Amino acid sequence: MATIQIYGVPPSPFTRATRLAAREKGVDYELVPTRPGETAPINPLGKIPIMKHGDFTLYESPAIARYIDRTFDGPPLWPKDAKAAALCDQWLSVVCDSMVQTALAGVIAPRFGIIPSASSARSGWSASSISIWRIIVFLPATR
Numbered sequence: 795m796a797t798i799q800i801y802g803v804p805p806s807p808f809t810r811a812t813r814l815a816a817r818e819k820g821v822d823y824e825l826v827p828t829r830p831g832e833t834a835p836i837n838p839l840g841k842i843p844i845m846k847h848g849d850f851t852l853y854e855s856p857a858i859a860r861y862i863d864r865t866f867d868g869p870p871l872w873p874k875d876a877k878a879a880a881l882c883d884q885w886l887s888v889v890c891d892s893m894v895q896t897a898l899a900g901v902i903a904p905r906f907g908i909i910p911s912a913s914s915a916r917s918g919w920s921a922s923s924i925s926i927w928r929i930i931v932f933l934p935a936t937r
């Protein structure tokens with residue numbers, strides 16, 4: 795039996811991030827095909843991925859990647875230095891928050907003909923397009 799189980803599907807970028815973390819770390823994992831909405835009661839938000847390690851369960855891809863890094867031997871995924879690690883966490887948040895929304899609105903939705911809901915078009919998607927430009931403009935200063 796694999797060391798951990800990751801519940802999700804291959805096209806999910808968040809699931810992919812946790813699979814990458816396991817692979818980089820050299821941790822044997824089983825991908826359990828699970829679609830959004832099939833994760834209750836473990837994740838009340840209904841999102842994938844979820845990770846199981848024995849009787850321990852976890853959701854939110856950055857938390858899962860961090861757990862894998864801290865728990866298993868293998869090459870470190872986060873730098874040891876606190877500031878470098880914090881910058882890593884900062885960019886994880888940026889990607890999970892603004893960049894994924896922009897990719898959804900600008901690339902994935904048009905490609906697959908997904909029509910945004912009125913609320914997401916009003917709030918998240920348009921706002922995230924603005925934030926992505928802020929990131930690009932300020933990127934050289936934040937490295």
Ligand SMILES: N[C@@H](CCC(=O)N[C@@H](CS)C(=O)NCC(=O)O)C(=O)O
Pocket residue numbers: 805806807808809830831839840841842843853854855856890
């Ligand atoms: N912050 C979560 C985001 C997970 C997420 O949004 N997953 C998508 C699939 S790629 C999902 O399950 N969406 C369903 C929904 O939003 O209801 C993480 O990092 O794990």
